[in-house]
Amino acid sequence: MxxxxxxxxxxxxxxxxxxxxxxxxxxxxxxxxxxxxxxxxxxxxxxxxxxxxxxxxxxxxxxxxxxxxxxxxxxxxxxxxxxxxxxxxxxxxxxxxxxxxxxxxxxELDQLNKIMPLIVALLKQEQASIAVKSLAVTAEKETKKAEKLAYQLDIMGQNLRKTLMQQQKDKAEINDLMKKKDEFMNIASHELKTPVTSMKAYLQMISQKLLPSLKDKQLSSFIEKSNKQIDKLAVLINDLLDVSKIQAGEMTYQFRKFNFSALVKDAVDEALNSTSEHKITVHCTLPPDFEVTGDRIRLEQVLNNILSNAIKYSPSSDEIIVNVGLVNNYVEVSITDFGIGISGEQLPQVFDRFFKVQNEDKRFFGLGLGLFISSEIIKAHHGEIGVDSCLGEGSKFWFKIPAK
Known part of the structure; x- marks a missing residue:
């Protein structure tokens, strides 16, 4: 019984x-x-x-x-x-x-005690499943909030550009609008950073303490989806924080010597980890031990931004070409894709804050801050950055920094 x-x-x-x-x-x-x-x-x-x-x-x-x-x-x-x-x-x-x-x-409780290990293992598996599903739902909600914030900022950026183009607007009013928008970005990014950090820590704790003893593929899928949603949030938040630092003049750099070829390889490897549909070909003419002086982390951020854009804006093309070489005492890098390209009207605005390539068929994820941040980083290295593109024929983004 x-x-x-x-x-x-x-x-x-x-x-x-x-x-x-x-x-x-x-x-x-x-x-x-x-x-x-x-x-x-x-x-x-x-x-x-x-x-x-x-x-x-x-x-x-x-x-x-x-x-x-x-x-x-x-x-x-x-x-x-x-x-x-x-x-x-x-x-x-x-x-x-x-x-x-x-x-x-x-x-007769002895009968229960004999099979308690099986019952406890079952309860822990159910507990883990509930926790992971809850985290996945939370991450999805936070991502939707971030996307809504991105949309609001996008609209604000468009309105600001229109305002700047209207010469009848008073300069003081524009400066006030810019200040309010910067304050909003700073507050919003800091408010989002805390829950994202907490969710990431909870997922790591679940992965370390529970998943090694479980064989539930659905749980692994939930954790993978949660991590992807959280990583999207982290990208948005980090971009917002960087722009706030740039506007406040608080962006810091650590200039040290480092191997430039190794930097390019790391950035390309990270880009390939994010896609299974693209191939990236690298042509590098620098000596294997060639070093430059700069902020390695920030320059890798520039490469990551341009490579991720090349992947994102090439939905129907799988080829990306990276060229690296030494030209007139400058290290020059170009990244060419064969995606949707940029119209001549939009080219002058590519490195503006909140600029995003307009496309009738798709709405691309992001705030339109990556290239603005990249241009500021290159300027801090006394370099130059630019783009050559035609609508429907792909884009070639390039930058160069002093070799010494």
Missing amino acids: ILELIANLYKPSDRHQSAIKLAEYLNGRDFIIFIKDPVIDVYLPGPGFTQTLYGGSTWDSFLNSAAKTQYSGKLAYPDKYNLMDAIGYPGPDESIIVLLGTSVLHP
């Missing part, structure tokens, strides 16, 4: 009722298995068991004692007005078994 009652605990849909029936067989009123949450380090009722408990401090004290050894006491259950006898004892893999309505353990 008890084996049949225990077997019913495997069904999440009616686990609560099965737990009550098992408790009644053991001369009690209810039965709960508590699992330690790996993120907040607190014992919580396993999925499917009753989740509403009263007198939190009393329960905490009881569970902390029962986690070490068999422990009896009185707990508020099923509501805060009733105190009920209870007995708890530690289970396998940081779990606690609590029997309510009695202070004596039934002899």
Whole structure:
């Protein structure tokens, strides 16, 4: 009889009722298995068991004692007005078994203890699945907020360009608008950074503590999707923060010698990790040990921005060509794609803040800040940056910095 009652605990849909029936067989009123949450380090009722408990401090004290050894006491259950006898004892893999309505353990509980490892493993798998799904939903919501913010900023940028083109507008009014927009960007980016950092940390904790012991492909898929959504948010937020620093004159650089060919290789490898549909060919005529002086991280950011744009704006072409060489004491880099290209009307605005190539068929993800940030980084290196492009024929972005 008890084996049949225990077997019913495997069904999440009616686990609560099965737990009550098992408790009644053991001369009690209810039965709960508590699992330690790996993120907040607190014992919580396993999925499917009753989740509403009263007198939190009393329960905490009881569970902390029962986690070490068999422990009896009185707990508020099923509501805060009733105190009920209870007995708890530690289970396998940081779990606690609590029997309510009695202070004596039934002899047949030995049958339950034999298969508790399997039950706890099942509950932990369900707990992990719920946590990952919740994170995926949260990440998706935050991404939608960021995309809405990107759209609002895009509209603000378009309105600002129109305003600048209207000579009748007062210069003081334009400066005030710019200041308000910069303040909005700074506040919005800082507000978004905290939840994104927290979500990333939670995902890493779940990956490290739970996934190695699980074989659920769906969980891996949820975590991968969550990470992609969070990475999108991180790109948007970092661009906003960089622009805020540039506008405030607070962008800092660390100038040191480094191998330029190695920098190009790292940037190309990272770009290839983001796509399975494009191939990148590199032609480099620099000596293998050729060094330049500059901020390696910021220059890699420039390469990443241009390469990601080449991939993004080439949905129907898979070829990208990178040329690197030494020309008149300058290290010169060009990145050529064969994508949608840029019209002659839009070319002068390519390196403006919030500029995005307009296309009738697609709306491309992003704020239109990457090339603006890249141009500022190249200027800080006393270099030049530019683009050659024709609509429908692809684009060639290039930059050069002093070799010494």
